[in-house]
Amino acid sequence: MILLFNFYSIAKERLFFILIFFFSSSHLISQTNTRDSLQLKLKLFSENAAETTEYVSILNKLAHSYRFINPDSLKFYADKALNSSQRISYFDGEIEASIRQGDYYSDIGNPKKADEVYKSIQNQLLINEHPKLLVELLKSMSLNHFFNEDIKKGFDSSYKAISIAKNNNLKKTEATLRHNLGYVYWSNNLYDEAQEEYIIADSLWNISGDAMDLAITKSNIALNALDKGDLKMARVYIDKSIDFLAKTQNLLWISRIYRVNARYFVAKRMFDTALSWNQKSDSILKLIDNPRDELQANELFSKIYINKNELKKAEPYILEMHSLAKKINDQRFIKQSYFYLKELEFQIGNLPKMITYQRAFDSLSLKINVAGKINNLKFLRAKQEFDKEQLRIKLENEKKLSQQKSVNRVIVFALIISLIIAMLIRQNNSNQKEANRKLKEINSTKDRIFSIIGHDLKTPLNTLKELLELFKDKAISPKEMIALTPRIQNNVDYSTFTLNNLLYWAQSQMDGIRADPSKMNITKIVADTIAVFSIEALKKNIQIRNKITAEYIVDFDCEHLRIIFRNLISNAIKFTPNNGEIEICSDSTSIHTTIKICDTGIGIDENTYSKLFNQDKMYSTKGTNNEKGTGLGLSICKELLQKNNSLLKIEPNSPNGSCFIITIPKT
Known part of the structure; x- marks a missing residue:
């Protein structure tokens, strides 16, 4: 509504x-x-x-x-x-x-x-x-x-x-409510508040209303603007309302907006134009039975003609206005008709009647003005109380919201502290677990090192010591000593090789290995390594085929490269049975150089392969002739290759044994 x-x-x-x-x-x-x-x-x-x-x-x-x-x-x-x-x-x-x-x-x-x-x-x-x-x-x-x-x-x-x-999102309903409030404000002369509600209603009707909704709202905005004295705004909304009403063909409202337009021209003191628009409004009203609108039209005719000083033309409209106002008991228009009748009697010189109308006008004006002021005062007080109550509620809500925000901040802070503490505890537990793991590794490493020192190094050295003491005490002859020299040589070489591996592995565990790359000739290093292990290969009648013919120059740490090849060739000999073969070949592209060391040995099954690079426990197996090992060789090879930006790949269980592939990038 x-x-x-x-x-x-x-x-x-x-x-x-x-x-x-x-x-x-x-x-x-x-x-x-x-x-x-x-x-x-x-x-x-x-x-x-x-x-x-x-x-x-x-x-x-x-x-x-x-x-x-x-x-x-x-x-x-x-x-x-x-x-x-x-x-x-x-x-x-x-x-x-x-x-x-x-x-x-x-x-x-x-x-x-x-x-x-x-x-x-x-x-x-x-x-x-x-x-x-x-x-x-x-x-x-x-x-x-x-x-x-x-x-x-x-x-x-x-x-x-x-x-x-x-x-x-009930836009039409909200528009109606806003319009109703606009009317309440307007009827109590609060034109700014009325305009605000009307404008909101108008914007909502633009989304959800029809032409009639928009026309009525714009008409009331125009009427409010006239009463406010804002003729510029009134003009804009009168024109907009007329445009929308033309689409509806609603005669009653067309007559009303014409009457609002007439009022606009009265305010502009353009009485002839005002008269023309009110006549248009009145001609439409004759097709409609609506006494209240007829009353308003007659009041406007009276006002226009009196302002034009054409009292004879005003007289029938004043009398009709007075009659209609009494018929529907509209006190405001009865009062206004007394004023116009008083003006008529004054012009014709009928002073007794003029005084009668003046007294009636004064009496009714007093009643209406007093009642109006009381009503407006009650309205303003009620509005003030409402606004005060809304402000109190708003302040209370803001206070509650502020308190809630404070509580929320405390809760969030407590949660953050709890989370930090939980993270620290978790991190501490994780660090503790990692420390325990590392300690376990260190203990395992220590045990393994002492085992290597105690057995793999101590035994050959003790043997050498005993032989030297026997020779010193002349318990064995020089000829017998010479005969034992190859065995002594073998023990010393094995001990040196094992000791080097042990030192490099210990260095890697302390993150102490640093690569110092330089231009290296792989072909030469491979040949030198084969020569070192020729006696070992000969003992098992293993033929080492070196198929690297071209010279390959790479950027690599010299000592690291030697250790890698010694370990890989030593491993190949260790796990290749008597009368077996080891083949070393190479390949080169524009990107990298590849060296393959393949044997016809026992191969590597999946279970063994999964244990080769286990950081928690060193894994070692005996060779085909029960040769001992430390379990360090492949781990050292992998570590040294990584330090030199290279890779080690193993192909286990190949048809002819195992194949170890080294890939070195070119720079």
Whole structure:
């Protein structure tokens, strides 16, 4: 429902303002046609003896259409809708019908009973969430409060309804509520507040309304601007309203906007133009039976002709205005007619009548002015109380929000501290676990080192020591000593080789290995290494085939490269049976150089392969002739190759043994 024009009446020495509304489903000019259409639909339902949700909806719409027109008809259809809704258990229909019953009590001047009905409905809607019906209820409650001059409650219900409509994207409903509030402000001369609400309503209608909605809102913005004295704004919205009304062909509202336009030209003191527009408005009104609009048109004619000093032309309009005002008991227009009648009698020199009209005008003016001031004062006080209450609620909410934010900050801070502590504990546990693991590794490494020193190094050295003591004590002859020299040589070579591996491995565990690359000839180093192990190979009758013919120069640490080849060739000899073969070949591309050391040995099964580079435990197996090993060789090779940006790849279980592939990038 959108509030339109206002007027005042005096009753029992108190001022009551009467509000005229139009309904969003049917504008005033078309309400009769709408009711006829609804009555026809209702008749069809009645003939079919059908009670459905649609039937209830028609009854509720009919009840709504009689609001402010015929309270008895409103009550009749609301009761029928309620009974039908209860029979078919239609909750929405029952609630809407109950709202219409509350409207009935509000319309007949029983706001207390209306409020009781509305509150009983409100309790049901708070339990059953239904925003559309709740907004409709609050809208009716706000009007009842305004009728009963309980302005504070009226504002409270209106703004609650607006909040719910906004939160549920009910733009048309919010626009109606905003427009109603705009009217309430305008009728109490709060033009700035009225303009703000009207403008919001207009923007919402632009999204969800039709041409009629937009035309009425713009018309009321224009009227508000005129009363405010903002003629520039009034001109803009008069033109916009006329454009939209042209699309609707709604004669009543076209006549009204023409009358607003006439008022604009009166304000501009362009009385001939004002007269032309009011005549257009009046010619349309003759097609419509609407006494109140006729009254306003006659008042405007009177004002225009008096300003033009054409009293004879003004006289019939003044008399008609006086007659209509008394007929519908509009005190404001009765007062205005007394003023114009006094002016007429003054011009013709009839002083007794002039004095009579002057006294009537003064008396009624006093009543209306006093009542108006009392009403406006009550309104302003109620508005002030409402604003103060809203400010208090806002400050309380801000205080609660601030307190909640403080609590949240403390909670967040505590959570952060707890998280940091938990992370530190977890990190400490992780560090402890890592330290325990490393300690375990160190202990394992220590045990392994001592095992190597105690067995693999100590035994050959003790043997050498014993031989030297025997030779010193002349227990063996020089000839026997010479005969034992190859064995001594072998023990010394093995010990030296093992000791070197052990030192490099220990260095790697302490992250102490540093590569010092230089240009190295791989071909030469491979040949030198083969020569070192030629005796070992000869003992097992293993043939080493060196197929590297070209010279390959790479950037590599010299000592590292020697250790790598010694370990790999030593391994190949160790795990190749007697009469086997070892083949060393190479390949070169523009990117890298590849060296392959392949043997016809026992190969490497998957279980052994998975243990070769185990950092937690060194793994060693005996050779084909029970040769001992430390389990360090391959780990050292891998570590040294990584330090020189190179790779070691092993192909286990190849058809002819194992193949170790070294890939060295070219720079």
